[in-house]
Amino acid sequence: MALRRNVLSTLAACAAAAAFAPQALAQADYPARPIKLIVPFAPGGSTDMVARMLADKMTQVLGKAVVVDNKGGAGGSLGADAIAKAAPDGYTIGMATVSTHGANPAIFSKLPYDAVKDFAPITNVMSVPSVFVVHPSVPAKTMKEFIALAKANPNKYTFASPGTGSLGHANIENFMNLAGIQLLHVPYKGSGQAINDALAGQVTAMTDNLPSMLPHIKSGKMRPLAVLAHKRADVAPDVPTYTELGYPGMGDGGWFGLVAPAGTPKAIIDKLNAAAHKAMAMPDYLDKQKGISGESMGNTPEQFAKQIQTAIDRYTAVAKRANIKLD
Numbered sequence: 523m524a525l526r527r528n529v530l531s532t533l534a535a536c537a538a539a540a541a542f543a544p545q546a547l548a549q550a551d552y553p554a555r556p557i558k559l560i561v562p563f564a565p566g567g568s569t570d571m572v573a574r575m576l577a578d579k580m581t582q583v584l585g586k587a588v589v590v591d592n593k594g595g596a597g598g599s600l601g602a603d604a605i606a607k608a609a610p611d612g613y614t615i616g617m618a619t620v621s622t623h624g625a626n627p628a629i630f631s632k633l634p635y636d637a638v639k640d641f642a643p644i645t646n647v648m649s650v651p652s653v654f655v656v657h658p659s660v661p662a663k664t665m666k667e668f669i670a671l672a673k674a675n676p677n678k679y680t681f682a683s684p685g686t687g688s689l690g691h692a693n694i695e696n697f698m699n700l701a702g703i704q705l706l707h708v709p710y711k712g713s714g715q716a717i718n719d720a721l722a723g724q725v726t727a728m729t730d731n732l733p734s735m736l737p738h739i740k741s742g743k744m745r746p747l748a749v750l751a752h753k754r755a756d757v758a759p760d761v762p763t764y765t766e767l768g769y770p771g772m773g774d775g776g777w778f779g780l781v782a783p784a785g786t787p788k789a790i791i792d793k794l795n796a797a798a799h800k801a802m803a804m805p806d807y808l809d810k811q812k813g814i815s816g817e818s819m820g821n822t823p824e825q826f827a828k829q830i831q832t833a834i835d836r837y838t839a840v841a842k843r844a845n846i847k848l849d
């Protein structure tokens with residue numbers, strides 16, 4: 523009996539080793555073919571810009587193409603779900619943002635993915651400030667003056683967002699709560715129309731990524747009052763941060779990071795992390811990053827996981843206070 527057990531144990535160990543060998547070899551040879559990088563938003567936006575910058579340089583580092591695949595829709599939820607449901611073999615990765623891994627999990631009760639359980643964080647990549655702007659017709663030159671106007675005239679002033687439950691909506695709801703003001707929300711189907719109506723003065727204010735709004739600020743068509751970032755932006759040095767204005771509860775801005783499907787082997791996650799960090803250190807990448815007011819946020823998978831949880835916790839509190847909950 524003892525001999526039979528030993529034989530069976532030996533056979534089992536051999537079978538396990540045989541099954542493990544191809545997997546270990548595949549990980550050692552990774553990547554052996556192109557990698558798909560899913561961007562859960564349409565081409566041309568900030569997430570897409572960051573993804574394409576990074577994909578170009580990671581292609582050089584890894585020696586295999588990193589190909590951007592845009593899957594926009596439902597505030598990033600469709601693309602995020604595609605990342606979550608991909609094979610965990612390292613050949614499909616994706617971009618995570620404060621929308622897909624912060625606001626959406628807090629606001630939407632029926633997301634098709636779990637922002638924590640369904641993903642393996644790789645690294646945060648970059649932060650890009652957002653900016654709160656008002657139309658020049660508003661008689662306020664500073665945020666303090668705007669708050670005074672809003673307090674004196676509840677619901678007189680309006681703010682545009684790309685849609686109910688969007689990050690732009692959640693951020694202004696958070697600010698209204700912190701500042702003790704009440705603005706009238708005007709939701710749109712996407713940021714394009716929201717920006718157009720803000721420029722036309724049809725709505726009073728909005729918040730958007732600084733790179734997108736910067737041309738309108740420089741032309742004088744919109745007036746910046748605050749940036750959501752941990753420090754002032756080099757391209758708008760006269761605009762204070764929310765923290766400087768006394769509202770640290772707004773956080774320190776949006777970010778863009780890399781994630782893989784849950785279950786992706788740690789060896790592959792570590793290789794992608796190292797490749798992303800090498801890419802982010804390249805001089806021409808850093809030049810492009812500066813051009814969109816970005817700042818490097820590279821970190822470990824464990825640190826990025828904590829940032830994701832922090833974002834979920836912050837926006838869950840915002841959604842609860844503002845009573846924002848959508849199916």
